[in-house]
Amino acid sequence: EPEVTQTPSHQVTQMGQEVILRCVPISNHLYFYWYRQILGQKVEFLVSFYNNEISEKSEIFDDQFSVERPDGSNFTLKIRSTKLEDSAMYFCASSVSGGGNEQFFGPGTRLTVL
Amino acid sequence: GESVGLHLPTLSVQEGDNSIINCAYSNSASDYFIWYKQESGKGPQFIIDIRSNMDKRQGQRVTVLLNKTVKHLSLQIAATQPGDSAVYFCAENPHSGNTPLVFGKGTRLSVIA
Numbered sequence: 001e002p003e004v005t006q007t008p009s010h011q012v013t014q015m016g017q018e019v020i021l022r023c024v025p026i027s028n029h030l031y032f033y034w035y036r037q038i039l040g041q042k043v044e045f046l047v048s049f050y051n052n053e054i055s056e057k058s059e060i061f062d063d064q065f066s067v068e069r070p071d072g073s074n075f076t077l078k079i080r081s082t083k084l085e086d087s088a089m090y091f092c093a094s095s096v097s098g099g100g101n102e103q104f105f106g107p108g109t110r111l112t113v114l
Numbered sequence: 115g116e117s118v119g120l121h122l123p124t125l126s127v128q129e130g131d132n133s134i135i136n137c138a139y140s141n142s143a144s145d146y147f148i149w150y151k152q153e154s155g156k157g158p159q160f161i162i163d164i165r166s167n168m169d170k171r172q173g174q175r176v177t178v179l180l181n182k183t184v185k186h187l188s189l190q191i192a193a194t195q196p197g198d199s200a201v202y203f204c205a206e207n208p209h210s211g212n213t214p215l216v217f218g219k220g221t222r223l224s225v226i227a
Contacts, residue, residue: 004157033214043158043203045214056214091157102148103215105157 002026004106006092012112013082021077021109023092032075033093033103034067036060043091049075082113126224133191135221137204142185146207148215149178149189153200161189161202191223199225 005024013019025032034046047057047067054067066078075094079086089110093103127133139147145166150158164171164178164187171178177190187204201222205215 035214035217042219043205043215043217045216048214058214101146102160102163104160105150108155108157 004092004094004104006090006106006109008109009107010110010112012114015084015113016081019079019082019111021079021090021092021111023075023077023106024073025075025092025094026104027073029094029096029104031055031095031097031103032067032069033095034077035091035093035105036088037091037108038088046077046090079111082111084113087111087113123219124222124224126226127194129196129225129227130193133189133194133198133223135189135191135202135223137187137189137218139185139187139204139206139218141206141208141216142182144206144208147178147180147187148205148207149176149187150203150205150217151198151200152203152220158203194223194225196225196227199223 004026007022011019030050032049035043036046037043045058047061048055049067052069064080068076075092089108091108092106095101095103148163149161151161152158162171162173162176162178164180169180175192179188189202191198201220203217203220205217207213208216
């Protein structure tokens with residue numbers, strides 16, 4: 001069964017450093033998402049991406065964040081200068097079409113900012 | 115505002131009993147709802163979904179009920195098994211189109227063997 005994959009599973013970084021989180025969505029999906037989950041809290045939307053551009057973003061997704069689909073398979077989330085409060089699980093998701101359809105989630109990347 | 119919340123943060127049930135997990139949503143315009151299961155250290159896993167033109171949908175051992183009048187969603191798990199132990203989230207799609215899901219806080223289900 002096709003699945004969303006994410007790398008790395010765990011990333012430890014120093015405050016102020018840049019990190020890139022990688023995702024490979026399901027191959028025939030067209031919509032891509034990043035969510036985050038701070039430990040013990042609910043899953044929060046960051047950004048959605050379709051047709052090589054951001055379609056929607058939350059207030060969490062400030063100028064320190066960017067997304068890119070550098071090739072036909074990868075979808076990346078970059079945090080330019082990490083802060084302590086960026087420590088969280090980051091989930092990538094993809095769906096065949098837009099709202100009103102199941103989003104498939106990856107296993108997540110645990111980001112720890114020291 | 116748009117929000118999805120859960121009535122109970124934890125639920126403990128005996129193995130073999132039925133489980134009912136509840137969810138309240140605030141946006142009457144939401145037209146699509148999903149239940150996700152999240153095991154420790156893993157991403158949300160799709161369980162079942164329902165559209166606003168339905169009030170009940172059944173899957174394998176799971177049933178989702180939607181009451182649009184009171185904006186309430188529930189997940190029923192029949193014959194709960196130890197493998198069902200996880201955190202369950204409801205999520206809603208507040209608008210049509212390519213919009214993100216809004217998740218509730220989650221209910222932790224513990225199955226007692």
